[in-house]
Amino acid sequence: MAEEDGDHQPLRGSDPPDQVLDTVLETVLQFLTCRQDRNSASLVCQSWHRAEALTRSELFIGNCYAVSPARATARFPRVESIYIKGRPRFADFNLMPRNWGAHFRPWVSAMSRAYPWLEKVYLKRMSLTNDDLALLADSFRQFKELELVFCEGFGTKGLSEIASKCRQLRVLDLSDTEVIDDAMDWISSFPEGETPLESLTFDCVECEINFEALEGLVARSPSLKKLRLNRYVSIRQLYQLLIKAPQLTHLGTGSFSQSENIQHLDDNQDLDYHSAFAACKSLVCLSGFKEVMPEYLPSIYPVCANLTSLNFSYTNINPQQFRSVIVHCHKLQNLWLLDTVCDEGLQAVAASCKDLRELRVFPVHPDEDIEGPVSEVGLQAISEGCRKLQSILYFCQRMTNEAVIAMSRNCPDLVVFRLCIMGRHQPDHVTRKPMDEGFGAIVKNCRKLTRLAVSGLLTDKAFSYIGQYGKLVRTLSVAFAGDSDMGLRYVLEGCPRLQKLEIRDSPFGDEALWAGAHRYYNMRFLWMSSCRVSRLGCQEIARSMPHLVVELLRYEEEDAPFVEEDNNNFSVLYMYRSLEQTRNDAPESVTIL
């Protein structure tokens, strides 16, 4: 309680002690970075609520429709970086109409007025146009970082706006994002002279780039640490970039093969790729290899020993070719693979990568009913060799409970367990029993598990296990599983931390939907497609829960012949909590109850 010092402080409307409190509070709260802590702090009292709002510089919007841009910018006036998520994950698999929503426009418009000092934008599964990018480039003088993941709707014209106008741009990362070819040479749009660029990721951009311009850009970006090229960059061109940027820590190699247009005989002479890689002493993360010529793989041996992250998930190589690389990678923590490496390759991983934290195995032939190259053998090997495993995504054609149980015991630190047995309703390959016990063991033994994706033949028993033991599970993905409403009820009643629940083609209906009503305000969203919920059931929920947005989506595309267009006339139920009224940007195929 400071004494009023009349000489220095003119009396104002709010009293000095109040001011002191607020100032102290703001100064202290500035140090809170974790958003969950901030949310808690904001609930203490009005004073804290206000101070927290004034000091929050990083804003995370988990669902772009849960809150409006107006409300967000009104509450948090001093945001410097924003993270917005749009569509739910199942939209990635063509289960949602393309023009469903998640537009960046209203956000960038609001922010252009509210946050002129905005520095960072991270968008996931949003739709944005060239105009949106132009507005962004025009509105934010200090703009430094743009990361777009699973986004679409814009083209090289929009990229050009960013490149040319954002003079302080440090990060431009496009991951798994569709970019329309507007025939615009966006690489040339970067300004002349030295750039502050630290990270440039365009490995998903499916159009040619001006290589000469790229070379020049890399040469004048001394801070560049992360460079991920698209498949239009040949290995020769990669060489030319590497010798200019040996300071790189993260590299996406592009095609890693010869360009198809070999114009000169000289091109047949191989450059010293080995030395070029050897010069990159700081390289820790390697990806790309989109059209790999395996004979060039040995050139990466010099960097293998330092690698903590390797993405071979577009790399079609056989077990022997893979083994000769992986034996050098003792420090590896993140590994993404294509299943062409077979169980044998996974055994090599188990032998060499004792520090492995994350593994993803993708299928080269994502079909059902074929012989797959990886199986329970690979999973078992990994569980035995990589005891520190925290996250796994594994696509396979066959699996056994035994292997899954083994993993649950050998890898107790698992936080993410996603197993996709690609044949629907596939039982244990050996015992022909459902996969209930395997997944049951995972939830029982992996006490830190927060994300789970199940597959194979599963009865309600599996769900009873999840409800009983999966107390920390936040995200659950279910497909073609369960017997009855009880399955869903076990989960809704048993998992208090459940935030995101995505279900397809499972026999869960209105009763189960009702059983979870007490949960929905505490969840990010619920997705149910091709299940047994009826329009009536959804209407009941919508009526009794005013802050829940209940969307019914119809398929329009001819690609979905299997969808039952019964008298319910919808295929997807997508519901989420929201502070706002019904959105007005939904297409015709969406009915909001």
Added chain:
Amino acid sequence: MDFQGDANLKATELRLGLPGTLNEPAKQSPPSKSSKRASLEIYDESSSKKRETSSSDVDDRDSTAPPTKAQIVGWPPIRSYRKNTLQPKKHDADALGTFIKVSMDGAPYLRKIDLKQYKSYPELLKALEIMFNFSIGDCSERDYYMGSEYAPTYEDKDGDWMLVGDVPWNMFISSCKRLRIMRGQEARGLTCL
């Protein structure tokens, strides 16, 4: 010392309402029928409906038998970008059959065909004629599609649109990504080569 006014106290007041609102929190209508008790009643009623599944009766689960071999949208859950990027190896002759989309100008629906079902251009064109109920005219080596207002085109690996029939059949099926049957003005331009 004087604690000035209510404003100060209100700002630091600890109460059950959310601090974001100044008023009393609006009464939220309780989700009436969704209480656990109610749902348990429903459960009791339907408990007799609960099916028992014995784990050995795997083959009897025909009530949820999946459509056989039909293309299921979004399954397995692999993104299109990844599917499209993974080309079969260049020297791998046994690429799995690919379904490609076929569109015809003016038709409301697209179709899908498996290129591997056909062994030659005439076979393919005949199948398209039947599928879309049109006539493509004579297909001779010289004068493609004479006497027809239709011209079959395809998009190749590089994203370019080409006239069907120029390249050897095997090259065609390995590079064709989708088909489009053009008609009218644009088509005539192609057939008058």
